[in-house]
Amino acid sequence: MASNGWDAGKVYTRNVHEGEEVKNDRQKAQQDLFDFIQNFRDDNVFIYRDQLRQNLAVSEHVLNVVLQDLASYDESLSQQLVNQPIDILPLFELAARNSARKIIAPGSAGLQEVPEIQVTVRSNTNVVNIRDLGSDHISKLVCVSGIVIGASSLTSKATTVLLQCRQCRHTKLIPVGGGFAGVQIPRICDREQVANSERCPLDPFEIITDKCKFIDQQTLKVQEPHDLIPVGELPRHTVMSADRSLANRVFPGSRVTITGIFTVYQSKSMKDNNAIAIRQPYLRVVGIDIIKSGNSFTKRVFTAEEEHEFTALSRTPNIYQKFSSSIAPSIYGNEDIKKAVSCLLFGGSKKSLPDGMRLRGDINVLLLGDPGTAKSQLLKFVEKVSPISIYTSGKGSSAAGLTASVIKDPSTREFYLEGGAMVLADGGVVCIDEFDKMRDEDRVAIHEAMEQQTISIAKAGITTILNARSSVLAAANPLFGRYDDSKAPGENIDFQTTILSRFDMIFIVKDEHNELRDQTIARHVMQVHATRAAVEIEGGELSLETMRRYITYCKERCAPRLSAEAAEKLSSFFVAMRAQLWSMERDSTERSVIPITVRQLEAVVRITESLAKMTLSPVATVEHVDEAIRMFRMSTMDAVQSGQGSGTTRADLSSEMRRVEQEIRRRLPIGSQVSVRAIKNDFTSQGFSAHAVDRALYLLVRQETLQFKSQRMVIQRVGA
Numbered sequence: 001m002a003s004n005g006w007d008a009g010k011v012y013t014r015n016v017h018e019g020e021e022v023k024n025d026r027q028k029a030q031q032d033l034f035d036f037i038q039n040f041r042d043d044n045v046f047i048y049r050d051q052l053r054q055n056l057a058v059s060e061h062v063l064n065v066v067l068q069d070l071a072s073y074d075e076s077l078s079q080q081l082v083n084q085p086i087d088i089l090p091l092f093e094l095a096a097r098n099s100a101r102k103i104i105a106p107g108s109a110g111l112q113e114v115p116e117i118q119v120t121v122r123s124n125t126n127v128v129n130i131r132d133l134g135s136d137h138i139s140k141l142v143c144v145s146g147i148v149i150g151a152s153s154l155t156s157k158a159t160t161v162l163l164q165c166r167q168c169r170h171t172k173l174i175p176v177g178g179g180f181a182g183v184q185i186p187r188i189c190d191r192e193q194v195a196n197s198e199r200c201p202l203d204p205f206e207i208i209t210d211k212c213k214f215i216d217q218q219t220l221k222v223q224e225p226h227d228l229i230p231v232g233e234l235p236r237h238t239v240m241s242a243d244r245s246l247a248n249r250v251f252p253g254s255r256v257t258i259t260g261i262f263t264v265y266q267s268k269s270m271k272d273n274n275a276i277a278i279r280q281p282y283l284r285v286v287g288i289d290i291i292k293s294g295n296s297f298t299k300r301v302f303t304a305e306e307e308h309e310f311t312a313l314s315r316t317p318n319i320y321q322k323f324s325s326s327i328a329p330s331i332y333g334n335e336d337i338k339k340a341v342s343c344l345l346f347g348g349s350k351k352s353l354p355d356g357m358r359l360r361g362d363i364n365v366l367l368l369g370d371p372g373t374a375k376s377q378l379l380k381f382v383e384k385v386s387p388i389s390i391y392t393s394g395k396g397s398s399a400a401g402l403t404a405s406v407i408k409d410p411s412t413r414e415f416y417l418e419g420g421a422m423v424l425a426d427g428g429v430v431c432i433d434e435f436d437k438m439r440d441e442d443r444v445a446i447h448e449a450m451e452q453q454t455i456s457i458a459k460a461g462i463t464t465i466l467n468a469r470s471s472v473l474a475a476a477n478p479l480f481g482r483y484d485d486s487k488a489p490g491e492n493i494d495f496q497t498t499i500l501s502r503f504d505m506i507f508i509v510k511d512e513h514n515e516l517r518d519q520t521i522a523r524h525v526m527q528v529h530a531t532r533a534a535v536e537i538e539g540g541e542l543s544l545e546t547m548r549r550y551i552t553y554c555k556e557r558c559a560p561r562l563s564a565e566a567a568e569k570l571s572s573f574f575v576a577m578r579a580q581l582w583s584m585e586r587d588s589t590e591r592s593v594i595p596i597t598v599r600q601l602e603a604v605v606r607i608t609e610s611l612a613k614m615t616l617s618p619v620a621t622v623e624h625v626d627e628a629i630r631m632f633r634m635s636t637m638d639a640v641q642s643g644q645g646s647g648t649t650r651a652d653l654s655s656e657m658r659r660v661e662q663e664i665r666r667r668l669p670i671g672s673q674v675s676v677r678a679i680k681n682d683f684t685s686q687g688f689s690a691h692a693v694d695r696a697l698y699l700l701v702r703q704e705t706l707q708f709k710s711q712r713m714v715i716q717r718v719g720a
């Protein structure tokens with residue numbers, strides 16, 4: 001006997017000496033399941049009997065069963081369902097249909113007027129990792145967790161096929177198994193032969209589609225959670241088949257715990273290759289549990305002890321300082337950046353306006369600075385501490401990888417969507433390293449995701465909108481590798497104004513030379529290398545697990561609103577901030593590359609709300625506003641003003657560099673060459689400073705107007 005004949009679409013037989021015994025076992029199992037639906041109760045509430053009655057009242061022919069309830073009612077029956085789900089689930093649905101008959105038509109003996117009931121099974125215990133599914137789990141009920149990365153459109157799957165002979169019009173009904181199971185059409189008509197009648201030819205049957213019974217079916221692709229992927233391994237995924245009420249329940253980016261039957265089918269490619277004994281594994285879904293916040297390994301149901309612990313933690317007088325100092329304790333200093341990252345992890349309050357407009361609550365932070373200032377280390381730590389997070393590098397990220405890609409299914413040849421990093425991190429944080437190394441067209445792809453928090457797709461005939469409600473923590477280097485104080489911010493920052501305005505806080509991290517600070521950092525680094533554990537205990541006051549669970553708790557339980565006094569103070573600050581920026585632009589006669597718009601006012605509002613959320617306060621007060629304004633001044637406003645402090649010196653240098661550039665463009669025609677020493681001597685003899693000449697030459701080389709040759713001894717004009 002083949003163990004998986006039900007999924008191959010063929011008929012298999014075996015000899016059973018005591019047929020009555022097998023029949024009695026099936027009847028007993030069905031009766032036990034019927035008794036479970038009728039009699040299982042919790043505190044005098046008949047859970048499943050009442051659930052079935054309520055569902056039938058609203059024409060939902062579904063019964064949702066929790067496996068743990070069946071185990072507490074009858075352990076052997078539960079084990080039968082786990083080990084033989086292919087045999088027990090149809091009996092369960094028959095028992096549910098019998099129960100429905102008692103509710104709908106108690107006096108009727110038949111099942112004709114009673115609809116078929118789908119039994120779904122949910123279980124959150126003994127979760128198996130997708131990469132651990134093997135041949136031992138075939139035909140067993142398993143529970144896996146993961147992220148939905150692809151969902152096909154609905155298809156119609158036949159459950160009963162009606163065949164009709166072309167010659168004698170004899171009809172035959174053939175049942176079809178669930179999942180990807182096919183059906184094998186008989187090659188010979190089995191009508192009883194009448195005397196002198198002509199025998200039907202070979203392959204006489206045709207399918208009468210109108211008389212077949214169909215159900216909805218959807219194919220899902222689920223990938224294992226990111227925190228369970230071993231280093232250096234590719235993420236594994238598995239194909240799943242969901243039908244009836246389980247179809248159209250999830251979309252790309254959903255975090256799910258799925259209960260299903262692990263089984264096999266023969267794909268078309270394997271048939272073509274004559275691989276008769278090879279089968280492709282997949283999961284036939286019998287229950288879906290959608291995780292709305294956090295991932296499947298984050299506790300969403302908090303016990304009374306945990307709630308008491310978190311409430312006590314939120315009332316700690318210095319919880320803001322305590323939490324920020326626990327972020328990357330191995331990194332010395334950067335207190336304001338760590339406080340900004342704390343605000344990013346908690347986020348503000350999402351708002352849905354009456355006109356349908358949604359205002360984001362997620363905070364975006366950009367770290368722009370010199371190499372060696374631990375930007376990437378900070379991003380790696382945030383990836384570990386955030387309940388949902390994805391880390392990616394700018395150079396290896398394409399627009400499709402960040403947003404969504406359209407994939408053609410090789411078997412059905414239809415297109416379906418697979419979510420990218422921004423979609424999979426829905427409700428969490430996307431950490432993008434080397435943000436400046438991204439191509440401009442890839443960076444533009446995340447504009448909509450960072451502000452509207454959606455991703456619009458119009459590819460290959462698919463037009464849809466995906467949710468991307470995630471915060472962005474990006475790290476980048478300045479234009480020249482290191483930040484140059486002699487230049488304006490616009491000359492150091494190689495980003496468009498459109499992307500910069502979407503960041504709530506922009507930090508310029510400079511590697512300043514200070515002997516006392518260098519000694520402190522050196523001692524700290526040596527201490528980290530020598531006594532690794534001691535530093536973690538001293539610096540990190542909260543453990544990673546506590547921080548992760550506290551973030552999840554605050555996000556679920558708290559959505560602060562501004563008080564009237566706080567709102568008034570924020571309004572005054574915005575007006576003063578705009579006036580200060582206008583004054584600076586008027587004095588320097590150039591527009592700031594970092595804009596101060598209404599988005600920046602909303603950014604301060606979000607920072608204020610995140611500070612209130614950190615203390616589980618329902619109202620954001622003036623004290624929260626003061627800290628938010630200080631944070632904004634230390635980040636974005638400081639970036640706007642960087643380079644302005646040097647006053648006339650910087651302005652004079654910039655003016656001098658512009659005059660040198662104009663002279664070089666005027667003197668050197670395209671294609672001509674000149675000695676670097678000669679051109680430097682010529683300009684310095686005219687009164688220009690050597691520093692201005694060097695900077696002008698460097699900038700023109702960066703712009704590909706000039707090109708060094710002969711070991712930087714000769715310079716050639718190559719562009720306009």
